[in-house]
Amino acid sequence: EVQLQQSGPEVGRPGSSVKISCKASGYTFTDYVMNWVKQSPGQGLEWIGWIDPEYGSTDYAEKFKKKATLTADTSSSTAYIQLSSLTSEDTATYFCARGDTMYTTDSPPYFDYWGQGVMVTVSS
């Protein structure tokens, strides 16, 4: 059974950084990209970016390029997102989501399995 287990809620002070983890199980970690999605309180969904754990390659939405850093540890099948220079705008729930593809490994992904989400609160 595919599972994505995310770490617990985080509280960060303005200007600091937090790092959230997403531990994958039930499949070969390096066979799928891992995506990250942001949901601000009471709001919709925003795609942050993806990482290919096999190669470490990444792609980010422009607005998150200076905010988020995606990494992956293949030895523990865990993906990470680090959020830096925190502001109140970063208060949100962050989801990891596995990206599968329909046709080839280069096809754009769809998100078939999701983590439970991590609430990040920025507060002084």
Add this chain to the structure above:
Amino acid sequence: DVVLTQTPVSLSVTLGDQASISCRSSQSLEYSDGYTYLEWYLQKPGQSPQLLIYGVSNRFSGVPDRFIGSGSGTDFTLKISRVEPEDLGVYYCFQATHDPFTFGSGTKLEIK
């Protein structure tokens, strides 16, 4: 960035009736390979989003055949026939054809 406009914003449906949600894109979602990467997700209250439909019309594993996705180019529709209580939540369309990937703003389905 591609903007996905969902209508209606909210929908109140009687159990057993049909619901229809529209998703209109600011650009064609046909990819260079000829396929269209438009998905539908449902976020039930207090839960993570879950995949319903991928590639416009393909139901994900375990999704009932009451959920039907259709469309092409810039106009897409999700139809839910015979609405059941477990269908309530917020429905999002999503496109992965253009970078950055983007979600629609969501349609909240309520049960009358």
